[in-house]
Amino acid sequence: MTAHSLSLAAAQRAYVALMMTVISRGLCAASINDDDVGREVARFRPGYTLVMTVFPDGPRFGLEVTPDGHFARSAVTDEAADLVIRFKHLAHAFLVFTFQEGTARAFANDRMVADGDLSDAIRLVRCLNRMEALILPGPVARRALKQYPPLPLGQKLRTASGIYGRVAASFFTR
Amino acid sequence: MSKSYYEFFCPVKIIAGHSALEHVPFELSTLGAKRPMILTDAGVRKAGLLAPVEAALQVGGIGAAAIFDDVPPDSSLATVRAAATTYRDNDCDAILAIGGGSVIDTSKAVNILVSLGGDDLMAYAGAHNLPRPLKPLFVIPTTSGTGSEVTLAAVISDPERSVKLPFASYYLMPNATVLDPRMTLTLPAHITAMTGMDAMTHAVEAFTCLAANPISDAYATAAIQKIANNLLVAIDEPRNADARLELAQASTMAGIAFSNAMVGLVHALGHATGGVCHLPHGLCMSLYLPYALEYNKSVNGARIGELLLPLAGAQVYASTPPAQRADVAIDFIRRLRDHLHAKTQLPRTLQETGKVRRDQLDEIADRALNDGSIIYNPKEADLGQLRAILDKAWG
Numbered sequence A: 001m002t003a004h005s006l007s008l009a010a011a012q013r014a015y016v017a018l019m020m021t022v023i024s025r026g027l028c029a030a031s032i033n034d035d036d037v038g039r040e041v042a043r044f045r046p047g048y049t050l051v052m053t054v055f056p057d058g059p060r061f062g063l064e065v066t067p068d069g070h071f072a073r074s075a076v077t078d079e080a081a082d083l084v085i086r087f088k089h090l091a092h093a094f095l096v097f098t099f100q101e102g103t104a105r106a107f108a109n110d111r112m113v114a115d116g117d118l119s120d121a122i123r124l125v126r127c128l129n130r131m132e133a134l135i136l137p138g139p140v141a142r143r144a145l146k147q148y149p150p151l152p153l154g155q156k157l158r159t160a161s162g163i164y165g166r167v168a169a170s171f172f173t174r
Numbered sequence B: 001m002s003k004s005y006y007e008f009f010c011p012v013k014i015i016a017g018h019s020a021l022e023h024v025p026f027e028l029s030t031l032g033a034k035r036p037m038i039l040t041d042a043g044v045r046k047a048g049l050l051a052p053v054e055a056a057l058q059v060g061g062i063g064a065a066a067i068f069d070d071v072p073p074d075s076s077l078a079t080v081r082a083a084a085t086t087y088r089d090n091d092c093d094a095i096l097a098i099g100g101g102s103v104i105d106t107s108k109a110v111n112i113l114v115s116l117g118g119d120d121l122m123a124y125a126g127a128h129n130l131p132r133p134l135k136p137l138f139v140i141p142t143t144s145g146t147g148s149e150v151t152l153a154a155v156i157s158d159p160e161r162s163v164k165l166p167f168a169s170y171y172l173m174p175n176a177t178v179l180d181p182r183m184t185l186t187l188p189a190h191i192t193a194m195t196g197m198d199a200m201t202h203a204v205e206a207f208t209c210l211a212a213n214p215i216s217d218a219y220a221t222a223a224i225q226k227i228a229n230n231l232l233v234a235i236d237e238p239r240n241a242d243a244r245l246e247l248a249q250a251s252t253m254a255g256i257a258f259s260n261a262m263v264g265l266v267h268a269l270g271h272a273t274g275g276v277c278h279l280p281h282g283l284c285m286s287l288y289l290p291y292a293l294e295y296n297k298s299v300n301g302a303r304i305g306e307l308l309l310p311l312a313g314a315q316v317y318a319s320t321p322p323a324q325r326a327d328v329a330i331d332f333i334r335r336l337r338d339h340l341h342a343k344t345q346l347p348r349t350l351q352e353t354g355k356v357r358r359d360q361l362d363e364i365a366d367r368a369l370n371d372g373s374i375i376y377n378p379k380e381a382d383l384g385q386l387r388a389i390l391d392k393a394w395g
């Protein structure tokens, strides 16, 4: 492996790690701010844990469903989690987190494996899609999603600013 | 859209054709197996399908060391444990599964216990949780539909906790699948129809959904052609061994296609309907296939149009303008469904089944939305859209 490809991998790793943080916090915020995501999350049982990670050893994030039906960040291990979604390589996580490949497409392209109840994985993907539709600029979201929901601009701005606000706040408060 | 990346895997040896059963003893011996346990159900035994297998084994010098014929239609943990006990008590060294989907799934789960030891199947549930290869497993399908004989998955129900345990591992794939026309000659017409439409749906969804790839496409289109040309023949002439063999091969090819390219909306709706109303899986496939294609058409109509060639043949395909091919292909499938109704009374609508109430459609839509297959469907579907498809399929 050349020095160039190693430093590229290091940069990808740093970016993916950052996006893991942004996305996990975005999901937590959306589970409170957005009715659709809130409804989806409320259908997981309280205490349900999930992990999104990259083979072989991260970066990763864990989430837990709180008693009042929201996502909260969690330190759950891969072994203990109810659902583990694992990218098979850092480069695949990079594709998805730079929104070059949508989450559903990434599943279809064998970029990742889900260990756990598949219907839970589907629900998580819907939450991710919804959050991406809310917080990403339209052209980027359109590339990442099978279908870009026609969100009224006002709603998009309101909910997105709420999510951004909470993500920003959670960076400062932890 | 061409596929930017894909994987394809099928290490299952296919042993197919007339007198295929007579090849089993030699094939078992190449894997060092001498004492196979036959795993099957009462229906297979009653239909007299064990006799040709036992005769072939006997003459080949590898008699069945045990027979477990107590697999129920919806296999459970208790059945798996009981079969594993029979295997151990008789000092067996391989499994020969003879039956349909339930028997095949059970045989995979039994193989986990007898190969890895213990009684705790739960410890191996989920994706890729088996540490090493298992004992030799041969499958002889007696229906032409599930494709389970070439997949890496098994589903076993746990009635105590009322959940279905999924297993997926490369080590669950059988070593060989044996397609002998003698094994499906006595399949009743309506089961031939339902399982045939299950295989058709596997191939159609593998070809039209997100994970389709060039290699799975080859299997899918070949399977569609064989089913389109032989399903009605096998129903009209149940003892036509050539038509039966074509369907058996098509089912296995469709299984190879969908285990590498996955399925979509039809299966999401079908799994949901099976769960809520206990309708047979193949019947659900036949009910939903035309409506799901109709729904997906706005996103991948050109792809659906390509189905017309294997479905209807070169002449119809060439004489149909490209813009109309999707509609004509869907119409072909609808007419196949109507023929099956005329010949076997296979219901054409949810209403005709007599087993679904209209007030159950909301629950079916909700379950379908959370079914794993829906992620591979080319067109996103929300609750309202699923409900609208169900209303159409209601009739």
Ligand SMILES: [Fe+2]
Binding pocket: B146, B198, B201, B202, B267, B281, B285
């Ligand atoms: Fe199926």
